Amino acid sequence: MVFIGIATAIGAEFKINPFNGDYFRIGLGVSTFLLCLLFMRHLSYVKTGIITGILSAILQGSLAAGLYYVVFAFGMSRIRKKINRVQPLILGVMVVAIDFSSNMIELLLRGLLLGTNVFHLNEWFLLASIAVVRSYFIIGLFSSISVGQMRVLHAEQEKRIEQMLNVGTGLYGETFYLKKSMDAIERITANSFDLYHKLKEENLYQFSGHALGISQQIHEVKKDSQRILAGLLKLYDTEIVVEMNLEEILHFVVKGNQKYSKMLKKKIVIEQQLEVNYFTTHYIPLVTVLNNLVSNAVEAIDKNGNIKVRVVEEEQHIIFSVMDSGKGIPAQDNDIIFEPGFTTKFSDEGIAATGIGLSHVRDIVCALDGEIVVEKSEDAGGAKFVVRFPVAGIIQGREVDVAFFRNSG
Known part of the structure; x- marks a missing residue:
C-alpha cells in the first residue's frame, strides 16, 4: 500500500493544468493509482486510498488532492x-463515474478553501472528457x-493436460496388457494343475511333482502381477470420471504427432475433419488408439507427405479414419497386420520392431465394442485405418475399463 502511495505521488508530478492557475492539476498519479488497484485487488482499497491521499497531500501541499484519492479508493472498493x-x-462506465465524482468533490473542497468558482460548464465537460x-x-x-496472462496460463495448462494424457495413455496401455498377461497366467495355472492331477492319477509322481511346482511358481508370478496392477491403478484412477470432447482429443493427438514428425525431421501436414463432436469419458483409450494410428502414419511417410484424420457419425456409429500418403500396406497383409509380432518396421541395422502396436490398438478397440479395418486410401494413396465405435458406448461413458480391470481375480 505504501508502494502504491509513493508511485502515485511521484506520477502526480507529471502533470498538466487544464484551468487557469495552479489550483487544479491532472497528472499521471490517478492513472498509476487506478492501474495498481486493478492489479492488486487483494489489498484494502480504502486503506490504500488513505495512505495515498496523505502522501499526495504532503507532496502537493493540498488537502483537496489527498481527498480525491480517498474518495476514488472508496468508490473502487464498492x-x-x-x-x-x-x-x-461497463467497467469503464463505473470507473468514469467514480473518477468524475472524485474530481467534483476535490474541486468543491478547493473552492471552499480557496474561494474560487468551480461551477463552469466547460470545465466540467473537460473533466468528464478526461475521466x-x-x-x-x-x-x-x-x-x-x-x-496476455490468460494466454500464458492457458498454454501452460494445455501443456500439463498434454503431459497428463501422455502419462494416462501410457498407464492405460500397461494396465491393459498386464491384465491380459494375468488372464493368460490364470489359464496356464489352471492347465498346470489339471496336468498335475492327470499325472498323479497315472502314478507318474516325479512328473506330477514338477507340474505342481510349475503351477505354484506361476501362481506366485500372478500374485506379483496383481500387486503391480494395484499400484498402477492407484496412478491411473479409473473411478474419476472426466469428460473430454472429440475436438479436444483430436487437438492433442495432432499436436503430439506434429512434434513427433519434426523430431523425425519430416515435413508432414496433418489435417483433421471433425463432423461430429461428443463428450466422452473414454478419452484415454481413444487418444491411445488414435495416437498409435497417427504415429504409425508418420513413420510410414518417408520425408514429405500428408495425413488426414476424419471423424463422422454414420448409422449410430462414430467412425474414425486415419489416412496417409505413405507407401501403404500390401493387400495380402491385411488379414495378419493386427496379429502380435507382425511388423513392417526395421531399424537401420535390420532389426525388426516388436510389432505390438496394432495388436494393442485392436485389443483396445474390441474392449470398447468397436471394430477396426485397414484398406487402401483412395484419396491419399497410402494406408487407411477405419475404426468404428457404437455412439451409445462412447457418449454414455460405459465403464468398460473399470469392469475390465476389476475382473483381475
Missing part, C-alpha cells in the same frame, strides 16, 4: 468484486495485460 465479472465497457479517456485507456491496458 465495485471491486465486479471487476472480473463485468464487461470492460473517460483516462479510465478507458487504463482499463484497456489492464485488459490487454490480463489477456
